[in-house]
Amino acid sequence: MIYMRLDEENMTKKLGILLITLLCSNYAFSEVFTALADLEELLQTENFLISAMNSYITSQERKLWQLRKYFQEYTEQYQKASEDIQSYVANPVNAYLLVKKLTTDWKQVTELITTNVGEDVISNLSEYKDVLTFPSDEDLNGAAIALMRLQDTYRLDTASLANGEIQGVKYASELTAEDCFELGRQSYNVGDHYHTQLWMTEADDRLKREVNRTVDRSDILEYLAFSTFKLGNTVLALDLTNKLLELIPSHSRALGNKIYYEDEIAKTERRKRKGEDEVPEAPPEEYDEVSSMTMSPSTAPEKEARALYEALCRGDTTIPDTISIQLKCRYVDNGNPFLKIAPFKIEEAYTQPRIWIFHDVMYDTEISTIKQLAQPRFQRATVQNSRTGKLETAHYRISKSAWLKEREHRHIANVAQRVEDMTGLNMKTAEELQVVNYGIGGHYEPHFDFARKEEKNAFKDLGTGNRIATVLFYMSDVAQGGATVFPYLNVALWPKKGTAAFWFNLHSSGEGDKTTRHAACPVLAGSKWVSNKWIHEHEQEFRRPCGLTRPSPELTA
DSSP states (O other): OOOOOOOHHHHHHHHHHHHHHHHSSOOOOSSGGGOHHHHHHHHHHHHHHHHHHHHHHHHHHHHHHHHHHHHHHHHHHHHHHHHSHHHHHHSHHHHHHHHHIIIIIHHHHHHHHSSTHHHHHHHHHHTTTTTSOOOOHHHHHHHHHHHHHHHHHTTOOHHHHHTTEETTEEOSOOOOHHHHHHHHHHHHHTTOHHHHHHHHHHHHHHHHHOSSOOSOHHHHHHHHHHHHHHTTOHHHHHHHHHHHHHHOTTOHHHHHHHHHHHHHHHHHHHHHHHTOOOOOOOOOSOOOOOOOSSOOOOSHHHHHHHHHHHHHHHTOOOOOHHHHTTOOEEEEOTTOTGGGTSOEEEEEEETTTTEEEEESOSOHHHHHHHHHHHGGGOEEOOEEOTTTOOEEOOTTBOEEEEEEOGGGOHHHHHHHHHHHHHHOOOOTTOOOEEEEEEOTTOOEEEEOSSOOTTOTTTTTTTTSOSEEEEEEEEOSOOSEEOOEEETTTTEEEOOOTTOEEEEESBOTTSOBOGGGOEEEOOEEESOOEEEEEEEESTTOTTTSOOOSSOOOOOOOO
């Protein structure tokens, strides 16, 4: 009797053809019963079928076990999410896991079910491709970068974040070693070796504790070693490479890198003996690197400004006591007879320039209407190119926005009228109401609302002059993060549903007030909804007369 050995993958493919031939047709061997020799050959066929079917069943059982595992994970996550969908997706770790499950994980599920009956399942799913929404690889990369942004801005410990903990509060499920590996891989793909090292190290630590391992340690060590080298620690990179070679002695890239690292270490030792400064060499091997998608301040002032911005986002710095003691809360009517009955509740957030917080100036019914009208129109928020004046997307502004006209609903018209009452400014040349919802780790890095002198094309199409003032409505509370900060002033405004911030962007001379440079901090936990009303210079000649000085106007008590 002859025993045939086929690898499992080929066996599965051949068995599919064989089963179709034998079970779905009327084919039969010709007169085999007439000779014992033929019957003996059938035993060989039977042995092949038994072996093939056993291999096929084992393979299918393994697939079913993996599919049940994915099914259980998807079900558990969905049940958690369905308890409070908004809170669930507002958490950045949950959001990342959701995007990951529908990109990387779903690709693995697809591979499991694309053979035989699985092809029918995928075919049925494809019929609903116009209805179902699937994130792309770009979404996965964006979600990963958002987590890095939060990690840096709020100084989140890697292990705690992997445990689903954000600033001591457990919001989400724990990440597996494979989840951490994917974060490290996404960081590597954008040339971010710092975060690659953090997350690959965490993946390695978690892998040691996992009963059912979710990723190969060799893959972790390969990324970890190279990123460690790129960060300047060649000795540790060599040690990690040696550990990789213990697992896979024939690993070609590791063997090449080992020689390179050893040579670099030897060169460094020779330079030290000669008292020479270390000269960095070009990196080895064939890794493709992409420039980082995150902004990295290069000069000392930029780094200092960045550090202050992040400290304000964390709440680590506040305005001096000499200024805070001057701030007041009061009622104002701006000389409006109607407001004599129901004056605005106003809080001073800063004195020079004046920044005001208006309380209870947008109602829940208005917020609901504005959200319902805006969400179907949401598009990626854009910034204006300072050279061309054209709108374009940018990595330093992560949100979606829509514009609403006053004529669309009385609630929008009411908000516009309220802005006029609040500010005393004319709304004829104001922009439409911009509604914004921030995504995973959504933010808008420090910027000016007004156009600077060199931005010749800004607001040219509007023909209404520069943005004289900003009114920023907060349409939701935010559990953690999401402050509006003014780095020059050490001011942080924390979102509170129904409130609005107001400040002048221009001095009375028409010159831009550079101290109004502000930023939207990354949303750490929760969903941040805001809306902006930008007011322009034209039609304000009698509301706010021009002058040669820079006085801060007062609101009328």
